[in-house]
Amino acid sequence: MTEHHPAKTADQTAARTIEVSVLASLDQIAPEIWDACACPEAADGGRAIDPFTTHRFLSALEKSGSVGDRTGWTPHYLTAAVDGETIAVAPLYGKGHSQGEYIFDHNWAQALENAGRHYYPKLQIAVPFTPATGRRFLTRPGFEVAGMSALVQGAVQIAADNELSSLHATFCTEAEAIAGEEMGLLRRTTQQFHWVNEGYADFDGFLAALSSRKRKTIRKERAKAQEFGGTIEVLTGDQIQPEHWDAFWMFYQDTGARKWGTPYLTRRFFDLAQDVLRDDILLVLARRDGDYIAGALNFIGRDTLFGRYWGCIEDHPCLHFELCYYQAIDFAISRRLSRVEAGAQGEHKLARGYLPTPVHSLHWIADAGFGQAVARYLQAERAAVNEDIEVLTAYGPFRKSQMEEHQ
Structure with a gap:
């Protein structure tokens, strides 16, 4: 060409x-x-x-x-x-x-x-x-x-x-x-399915806008996710260190191998992200017994949080929902962002407050x-x-x- x-x-x-x-x-x-x-x-x-x-x-x-x-x-x-x-x-x-x-x-x-x-x-x-x-x-x-x-x-x-x-x-x-x-x-x-911030003061304010049944379901899912036995770290900017990319690369490879056969992004991309993109990035990582076991990668816009990649090396009930959707909502509310775009497809997002x-x-x-x-x-x-x-x-x-x- x-x-x-x-x-x-x-x-x-x-x-x-x-x-x-x-x-x-x-x-x-x-x-x-x-x-x-x-x-x-x-x-x-x-x-x-x-x-x-x-x-x-x-x-x-x-x-x-x-x-x-x-x-x-x-x-x-x-x-x-x-x-x-x-x-x-x-x-x-x-x-x-x-x-x-x-x-x-x-x-x-x-x-x-x-x-x-x-x-x-x-x-x-x-x-x-x-x-x-x-x-x-x-x-x-x-x-x-x-x-x-x-x-x-x-x-x-x-x-x-x-x-x-x-x-x-x-x-x-x-x-x-x-x-x-x-x-x-x-x-x-x-x-797609996007979450819209209607001026909620906190996550409970968002839950108050839901039907009683859906509100109870989300609370149960968040509680269940916490049973994985570790802690959740929410990192952006200089909080993100090379060790976090080492962990996330394992998660990304696992997801890429299952969904696409070969991951789209190379390992080098994440090294460059650490150098020039970390202020644009929100990493949500789950850590248990000193090791990172799952994570979600988001990008931060002026008024929107963009969910991009998720992966794990251990399966735990509801942990995916917590890291990808609920932590994203928490962050958007705390930063007064107007919306969360959670990526392509996924009608399962509807029950979690993400509308078509x-x-x-x-x-x-x-x-x-x-x-x-x-x-x-x-x-x-x-x-x-x-x-x-x-x-x-x-x-x-x-x-x-x-x-x-x-x-």
């Missing part, structure tokens, strides 16, 4: 030419230039809305070998510039499979292959292995419309010029999904006939997802008056 591909679009706000280029490595762009587009809200030293599109996070994936050669995630980072000044960027990857995406298109791939066409390779605007909603078309303030338009046009042109089957932007914001649809992309709606929430993606299909078929599928899928969200929300754990507020 072409590593430098200039494309020109008209900036309607200033009638200037925007040049879109492709970078093979984040080493080719200064962190401050990338982050001026990815997280301008953090320019004052505060937190990014989410850390996943920051230069430090994406660079850690690349430098650790978690993406790159032989991973099926080949970096082709997009940049858009006006008169040599970068106004927009996007994390773009060439994909040789559909693993680590969490917006599932395996059926699309099979259908196209059955028709005698190749679905792979394809292009993906995404954060690898990270089903967390956030901006995917990253623009400097004031260039939102022109920057996204340039990135979309540039990515589509690259896909077309290289005769690729498709382009996908996954876990984008709703605003991006709407804007992308207006540009001619296909909009997809799926769902729509998530969005955008798609471009090269073959017109196949694209029309996908468009019909997405329309039916969107109606089914919306109905599913409505039904699941009604069966949520909150008291009736609280459920009416959520609907």
Whole structure:
């Protein structure tokens, strides 16, 4: 694939030419230039809305070998510039499979292959292995419309010029999904389960909003989890030490081997996380008889806690619920965060206060006939997802008056 591909679009706000280029490595762009587009809200030293599109996070994936050669995630980072000044960027990857995406298109791939066409390779605007909603078309303030338009046009042109089957932007914001649809992309709606902070003073305040039966169940689960015979450590920033990553790597390998066959992240990624990401991270670890036996890894955004990975080397009843869901709620309440995104899938989260929430993606299909078929599928899928969200929300754990507020 072409590593430098200039494309020109008209900036309607200033009638200037925007040049879109492709970078093979984040080493080719200064962190401050990338982050001026990815997280301008953090320019004052505060937190990014989410850390996943920051230069430090994406660079850690690349430098650790978690993406790159032989991973099926080949970096082709997009940049858009006006008169040599970068106004927009996007994390773009060439994909040789559909693993680590969490917006599932395996059926699309099979259908196209059955028709005698190749679905792979394809292009993906995404954060690898990270089903967390956030901006995917990253623009400097004031260039939102022109920057996204340039990135979309540039990515589509690259896909077309290289005769690729498709382009996908996954876990984008709703605003991006709407804007992308207006540009001619296909909009997809799926769902996750998120916990929303309604201004609770503490965990008991959250429990008070639940039905009596669900409240009792959660209290029993939390009590049962404590019977594992050890202590729970909640660590962030400089509290996190290399020994904690040694332990978590064992947990991560166990989960990765069972779910994916091969873990997505390399051991080197966690070393880099200790160096450049620990202020973005919340580790919740269970320790028994001096050894760590289970843990959950979360990332901290400006207003959201993002649950990412869980693993263990010992099985104990309800410990997974405690480390992944209840400790996350505790932390969010204490930090006055608005929500917890607990990752992909999992209707079991509903009983624990995590409600179904729509998530969005955008798609471009090269073959017109196949694209029309996908468009019909997405329309039916969107109606089914919306109905599913409505039904699941009604069966949520909150008291009736609280459920009416959520609907």
